[in-house]
Amino acid sequence: MKKILFIALVIASGLLYQGALQAQVRLNVNFNVGSQPVWGPVGYDYAQYYYFPDIDAYYDVASQQYVYLNGGSWMFAPTLPPRYNFDVYRGYKVVINQPNPWMQDNVYRNKYARYKGQEWYGSQPIIRDSRDSKYFIVKGHPMYGKGNEQMHARGHEDHGERGHGHDHGHN
Template sequence: MKKIAILLSMVISLGMFAKSADAQVNVSINIGSQPMWGPVGYDYASYYYFPDIDAYYSISKRQFIYLNGNHWVWGSSLPGRYKYDLDRGYKVVINDPDPWTRAPYYRQQYGRYKGWYGKQTIIRNSNDPKYYQWNGRGPKGNNGHDNGNGHGRGNDNNQGHGNGHGHGHDRR
């Protein structure tokens, strides 16, 4: 009877330890939710701020937030008047809620990045393995996606005739 009580207390202790350890490991990652034109290096991002046009992008809602007169407006795309290149324009990652409500702060803090076109690697162009699943890039043997001419080395024991689907120019 004493052995059963000790065993039962050990099981309960292990269960409580496992539960507390589980509660401590809570990491948010939204790499796959970020647009292909988003900057690399961030496992999580709530918003992007575009210093060149003083606008924001909500990653979770996939909506742009921009000024129309004196009011912040949400839209699935930027109005044509912006003529903004999302691939080349500089993006600042912001993880504060509703950053447009503190627009003067962000203008002052990140205004120095105006005009930094093309100075930021975007997810689409990244060679970082953590983005391969989303940007189709990666080393040879990555399911035949070698960004080349369709002669990837996927599923063919590296014989050069895999089921590859090239995406653009071969950069070897």
């Protein structure tokens, strides 16, 4: 009887531990606000990639690298080449949470073609300009490192901000 009780206890402990690990993985996978750049659009707790329709290029949030075509090959670099002359603060950004979206570039190019060449500055709020305290963990934000208590004291809560042009993996 003690053996059966011990085995049951070991199995139950393993199941609880596995459930806790899965919950932690889900939390880590679904929240990366602190890793997003200050020029990223607000309204996303998780962003794997940004797509820039204006220049048909991507930004990998995890590796902090741009992905762009160069002579028919996809290049990965921490900065865009000067030939792009692209302002990431003003340009339209689409959040894409699919692995290696550049491998399906024609899908994203066609899907978001209507955003190419438009003036989006101000119509797509960015993290740097947000007063939502959840963005204070983003390095480069004017309130970086400030606690929530300062925002509440000043009355600058803004719960109405929403991002635009997101892709949750539905094509």
